[in-house]
Amino acid sequence: MLAYTIKRLGLSVVITILAITLLFLIIHMIPGDPVSTMLGPKASPELRAALEEKMGLNQPLPVQIGLFFVNMLRGDLGVDVFTNRPVSQIVFGQLPYTLALIGTAIGWSAPLGIALGCVSAVRRDSFIDRLTGILSVSVIAVPAFVVSLYSLLFFAVQLKWFPAIGAGKSGDLPDQIWHLVLPAFAIGLSWVGYIARLVRASMLEILGENHIRTARAFGLPENWITFRYALRLAILPTITVIGVGMGFLLSAAVFTEIVFSRPGLGKLVIDSITTRNYPVVMGSVLFSTLIFVASTTISDLINALADPRIRNST
Amino acid sequence: MMAAPVLDIQNLSVRYTTERGNLQALRGVNLTIPEKSIVGIVGESGCGKSTLISTIIQLLANNAKITSGDILFKGESLLDKSEKQLRGLRGTEMSMVFQDPMQTHNPVLTIGRQMIDIQYRDPLSKADKRQRAAEMLTLVGIPDANQRLDQFPHEFSGGMRQRIAIAMALMAQPSLLIADEPTTALDATLEVQIIKRLRELQAEIGCSILFISHHLGVIAELCDSVIVMYAGEAIEQGSVRDVFHTPAHPYTRALLQCDPGNIKEKTRNLPTIPGEIPDLVNLSPGCIFQSRCAQTIPQCAVAHPEFHTSKTGHVAACHLLQPEVQAQ
Ligand SMILES: Nc1ncnc2c1ncn2[C@@H]1O[C@H](COP(=O)(O)OP(=O)(O)O)[C@@H](O)[C@H]1O
Ligand SMILES: [Mg+2]
Numbered sequence: 086m087l088a089y090t091i092k093r094l095g096l097s098v099v100i101t102i103l104a105i106t107l108l109f110l111i112i113h114m115i116p117g118d119p120v121s122t123m124l125g126p127k128a129s130p131e132l133r134a135a136l137e138e139k140m141g142l143n144q145p146l147p148v149q150i151g152l153f154f155v156n157m158l159r160g161d162l163g164v165d166v167f168t169n170r171p172v173s174q175i176v177f178g179q180l181p182y183t184l185a186l187i188g189t190a191i192g193w194s195a196p197l198g199i200a201l202g203c204v205s206a207v208r209r210d211s212f213i214d215r216l217t218g219i220l221s222v223s224v225i226a227v228p229a230f231v232v233s234l235y236s237l238l239f240f241a242v243q244l245k246w247f248p249a250i251g252a253g254k255s256g257d258l259p260d261q262i263w264h265l266v267l268p269a270f271a272i273g274l275s276w277v278g279y280i281a282r283l284v285r286a287s288m289l290e291i292l293g294e295n296h297i298r299t300a301r302a303f304g305l306p307e308n309w310i311t312f313r314y315a316l317r318l319a320i321l322p323t324i325t326v327i328g329v330g331m332g333f334l335l336s337a338a339v340f341t342e343i344v345f346s347r348p349g350l351g352k353l354v355i356d357s358i359t360t361r362n363y364p365v366v367m368g369s370v371l372f373s374t375l376i377f378v379a380s381t382t383i384s385d386l387i388n389a390l391a392d393p394r395i396r397n398s399t
Numbered sequence: 400m401m402a403a404p405v406l407d408i409q410n411l412s413v414r415y416t417t418e419r420g421n422l423q424a425l426r427g428v429n430l431t432i433p434e435k436s437i438v439g440i441v442g443e444s445g446c447g448k449s450t451l452i453s454t455i456i457q458l459l460a461n462n463a464k465i466t467s468g469d470i471l472f473k474g475e476s477l478l479d480k481s482e483k484q485l486r487g488l489r490g491t492e493m494s495m496v497f498q499d500p501m502q503t504h505n506p507v508l509t510i511g512r513q514m515i516d517i518q519y520r521d522p523l524s525k526a527d528k529r530q531r532a533a534e535m536l537t538l539v540g541i542p543d544a545n546q547r548l549d550q551f552p553h554e555f556s557g558g559m560r561q562r563i564a565i566a567m568a569l570m571a572q573p574s575l576l577i578a579d580e581p582t583t584a585l586d587a588t589l590e591v592q593i594i595k596r597l598r599e600l601q602a603e604i605g606c607s608i609l610f611i612s613h614h615l616g617v618i619a620e621l622c623d624s625v626i627v628m629y630a631g632e633a634i635e636q637g638s639v640r641d642v643f644h645t646p647a648h649p650y651t652r653a654l655l656q657c658d659p660g661n662i663k664e665k666t667r668n669l670p671t672i673p674g675e676i677p678d679l680v681n682l683s684p685g686c687i688f689q690s691r692c693a694q695t696i697p698q699c700a701v702a703h704p705e706f707h708t709s710k711t712g713h714v715a716a717c718h719l720l721q722p723e724v725q726a727q
Contacts, residue, residue, distance in 0.1 A: 295502040299564075301458055302497070303490035303517040303571065313516075314505050392507050393551040
């Protein structure tokens with residue numbers, strides 16, 4: 086396991102470096118430059134040069150990228166163009182909201198999806214299987230921002246069961262949880278259906294495998310066969326999908342944070358892009374990338390932990 | 400009065416529903432396994448051996464259906480038993496060694512865990528169960544058994560996995576052990592050793608064994624009686640001596656001629672019986688073996704042959720064995 090972990094973490098580092106370099110290049114290709122944004126079109130050439138010097142924009146691109154990495158490792162992601170606050174501080178301020186949102190969304194949808202998929206596979210073609218099938222396919226098709234809008238209109242505006250906007254008073258945990266319900270519901274809903282389908286398919290595949298027949302031939306209790314012998318294996322593809330699905334979760338969070346006017350990385354990205362606040366764009370996209378790389382790494386490590394064939398493959 | 404046989408299969412037919420139609424995998428199979436005896440089944444692949452044993456343990460594929468017959472285990476019909484009653488028999492009264500050792504164990508649980516799990520009914524401590532598992536592995540010739548219990552299936556060779564499967568089946572101390580080609584992944588020397596060990600343990604436990612193999616030498620070595628299957632039918636059965644020394648069915652004779660043990664000169668290509676197994680979806684009337692038989696008579700194309708007894712306990716289904724044909 087140690088060899089696998091080291092190899093996998095090494096890969097993650099390489100991916101992160103490549104992704105950040107790419108991100109840097111992409112931001113540089115966006116038309117419009119930060120200096121004019123900050124100083125306005127009528128700024129004197131001297132002033133412009135001074136600011137370019139300060140932001141390192143007069144250096145050759147490879148040097149800029151190198152400097153960016155050096156600064157990043159020191160925890161310095163530059164400063165907000167307008168407020169001069171450190172970008173890292175701004176991003177760290179928003180990060181918990183997004184992590185809480187995504188965590189809650191996957192935290193309710195994954196267990197429910199797994200349970201439904203499991204029941205559907207074990208009671209194949211039963212009423213509950215068919216019902217789950219129909220509901221799954223319907224919710225998979227609906228994008229998170231549509232669910233966000235409708236649940237906002239219905240549960241918050243119409244029924245007034247839940248608050249409509251914001252993330253709740255800081256320091257007031259029950260209030261914050263209360264504000265989390267609808268957005269987490271909106272993001273998680275399609276995942277319930279998706280995971281249920283996925284788990285059902287892999288459970289059916291595993292339940293048809295020869296080793297399950299062996300377990301049955303020894304008269305093992307059916308719940309051992311379902312959970313210890315089958316689900317343990319059937320869940321692995323789902324963990325991979327959730328790991329990779331972090332990208333979709335993040336993009337769903339962008340829309341949902343906007344619809345519910347919640348603070349968070351998504352809202353930060355959109356706000357900073359519209360104001361051409363490049364250091365903040367860079368910082369928030371950087372953190373989204375790190376979240377994505379971390380989640381795929383974790384899901385791979387879980388897979389390796391659960392499946393000896395993977396961890397011994399090195 | 401004689402005790403009821405351990406297993407008594409009467410007129411068993413099983414079909415699979417397939418896209419092409421109903422595949423008649425077993426047709427009218429009769430088979431009896433007396434107490435403490437070892438019965439062998441031989442036949443080319445596709446003749447229904449695995450289907451037969453899946454039917455016995457009542458773990459058939461979803462698309463399979465028993466269309467006629469009965470299976471009596473110690474005198475009681477298995478077809479009448481509830482799923483719970485069947486589960487009570489599996490792993491205690493009956494145990495199995497399945498074909499394909501590479502997929503017979505759970506890939507994410509250690510061998511030790513799987514061997515301890517199957518003892519779940521025994522009122523032993525976990526350490527005792529583990530001890531028993533290690534002893535069993537040692538008996539089938541796996542060295543360092545105690546350490547190897549902590550390994551996963553993929554860390555064992557095919558031959559070792561096959562022996563682990565045999566160890567697990569024996570650990571149940573069943574009345575009937577069913578083994579589906581359990582020595583295919585073993586080299587000749589190991590095979591002989593395992594066969595010897597199986598015989599010893601069978602005598603010790605006092606169980607019966609239903610042993611499936613395409614290796615006639617192994618059947619001759621191990622079994623008391625043998626059943627020859629062809630395309631879903633049991634076409635000849637009798638004691639190993641009778642069937643192998645005086646085969647009555649043309650198919651059995653052909654099978655014996657193709658056996659590596661009977662071939663004097665060394666060749667790379669083993670002889671095979673010319674022709675192919677008939678299509679089990681579209682069965683033609685008459686004898687099932689007619690298309691490949693060298694000795695057909697007109698009757699073979701129209702009538703399904705009856706069983707004819709050539710000696711007490713030795714029967715074969717062939718028109719040539721009718722007294723009036725024999726007389727000619
Ligand atoms: N699940 C299944 N669905 C359809 N046909 C099957 C299935 N299992 C086996 N068969 C067919 O039944 C026949 C007997 O197969 P099997 O019992 O595996 O034979 P053997 O073990 O002697 O090789 C073959 O023609 C095979 O293709
Ligand atoms: Mg077979």
